[in-house]
Amino acid sequence: MGEEEEEEPILVNNEENIQTNLDEQNIYTYPQIKFDIPPYKTYHFYQQFRNTSNPNNFLKAVKWSPDGSCFLTSSDDNTLRKFNLPDNEDTCPSAPGDSYVADLVVSEGESVYDYCWYPYMSASDPATCVFASTTRDHPLHLWDAVSGQLRGTYRAYDAMDEISAAFSAAFNPSGTKLFAGYNKSVRIFDIHRPGRDFEQYSTLQGNKEGQSGIISTIAFCPSNTGMLAAGSYGQTTAIYSEGNMELLYVLHGQEGGVTHVQFSRDGNYLYTGGRKDPFILCWDIRNTVSIVYKVKSALESQEHNLYETVHPEKFRKYTRIYLLYMIGLSWFKTAKACSLEGSKTLKRVRFLFELSIRLYRSSESTNQRILFDIEPSGRHLGTGGQDGQIHIYDLQTGQWVTSFQAASDTVNGFCFHPFLPIAASSSGHRRFGMPDDLDEGFSLSDEENCASVWSFFYSPIADNEGNIDCHDSNTPIESEDIRKDS
Structure with a gap:
């Protein structure tokens, strides 16, 4: 080269x-999206991604520009x-x-x-x-x-x-x-x-302490705390200090190599997703050695409205909700666990703690990156999957809210617009045909290997006081935030 x-x-x-x-953030208020009403497709693209030289061409991701004027695929x-x-x-x-x-x-x-x-x-x-x-x-x-x-x-x-x-x-x-x-x-x-x-x-120190593998994704904390998160194909996510890349702690628990990390809007929580891993994990990065809870979707296919929690006082009478287990890692237990691994310092310690929330998505059979996104108000998370659907979760409760069919194949990218109640999605996956079918090419519908823009119904908010901040304890909300410590 x-x-x-x-x-x-x-x-x-x-x-x-x-x-x-900063001035724009102080003035503008994101509208409340009505997720109970299915969105409608505003724009759709598929012909531009199909050409004779690569009939199997498929999309990999979609991202809105920070000013919302365009999106990039x-x-x-x-x-x-x-x-x-x-x-x-x-x-x-x-x-x-x-x-x-x-x-x-x-x-x-x-x-x-x-x-x-x-x-x-x-x-x-x-x-x-x-x-x-x-x-x-x-x-x-x-x-x-x-x-x-x-x-x-x-x-x-x-x-x-x-x-x-x-x-x-x-x-x-x-x-x-x-x-x-x-x-x-x-x-x-x-x-x-x-x-x-x-x-x-x-990212890996001489004593093998730290983060191994390929650093596949990086995200910065939006609350200007000087922290960044890095995901690795070694199934770990690490938190670093931006100034000198000092390792603060390492998170374990992803079933596959980490392919996407994203902080909550207030920077207190971190969401991670992995390759061939059907769960998105939520971590409370403020209390990494205190008692945390674990929410897991108890589903096999489309039962997305089920979840589990380990806090009995927050147990909700939903159908087929199962109580998991209480996890309590004190500082001394963590230190002891680290010493068993050969760690000689608690400054750069490999914390062994559990996650906060597990959100399900259909991605356990694909090697693709399945990207997710958090709406600008910080209340909901949207993610695609192999089933061609976009799934929306309430980040206060960990509860599935709704889903809608976005494509006929794998939805690998989903991104909320930074200001408007719209979102963009991308879909597609690699297809392998039989030798006899290669000359004929692939017969794809307009709902495969495509990109779409979706418009949501919404309720306008008159002022900033109505803006939803799902992490602000002073903001009145209809449901309790189960991520908060008991």
Whole structure:
């Protein structure tokens, strides 16, 4: 692979962007979505993802831009497509069945591992309209979301002086650095200095303490606490300090390699999902050595409204609810458990504790990443699955709220709009045909290997006092938050 030309540094006024973003958060209030009413499909796309060179092309993910003006999709043809949210005026359909054509198409050289938006992206400021992507056998790329030109390249090299590809990427909250996950390490790039300059931190210490495996996903705490979470294919999630990548603690409990992590809106809870793991786990990161509860969906297929809790006083008389068990890990028991593993310090200790909540999704038979998202108000979580449905959960109770059919195949991506009561979904999976069928190609419906935008019914809120914060104990709510400590 040849060397690429050095790009000019990206100049962004972060202080101004941060202040503008905070002002918008203080003024705007997200509407209350009526999940009891099924949403309706506003826009639909499938023809643009099908071509003769790759008839088996399928989508991998969908992500809204921070300003909500567009969304970005990733597909198996190594292509990123940006779709602007139309003003319902001049939209030009690209093919029968598609609502309109993608505004931007960016082709990568290899399979796209991950991509992320610049956190202060605003369509009104072209300098901030960028997103980063990482692909197999290629360095990190920073793309201009308006022109499609390459803004910057960030290279990491291995011991053989060959380019090492990142498996995950995420901007820090201030938008000044790009964190990238590698095998047992995290590299940090200054976005204003494209090239091969970076800081490298190993996630596994010399005494085998820490986090092993490929760092497949990274997320930052939104409450400006300076913490970040990193998921690993080694079935662990670790919490680090952003400033020096100090390991704070490691979470165990995922059945498969961790593929997606996301903090709650207030930063007190962490949600993790794994490969071929049907459960999304919820962790209370404030009380990691205190008594916690465990909620698990007791279902085999479509019985999503069942859950379990270990707090008898919070036991609810739902159908087929089963009481699990009480888990209490005191500081001394944790320290003892760690000492048995050879840990000599409690500063970087491998905490052995249970999780808070387990939410079910149909994903136990696929190797795909199944991405989930939390609505901006922080009350509900939405996730896809192999059954082609979007499942919505109430994060206060752990209870299944509703589901709706989004596609005829695996829904691997779901993302709420940051301001409007709409969401985007992506679907598809790899298909293998018999040798006799290869010449005929794959016969797919318009509900397979597709992307859709959904509009929800909602109740407008007059002021900020009506905004739902499911983690604020002072906010009146209809149901008790079972995640809180007893």
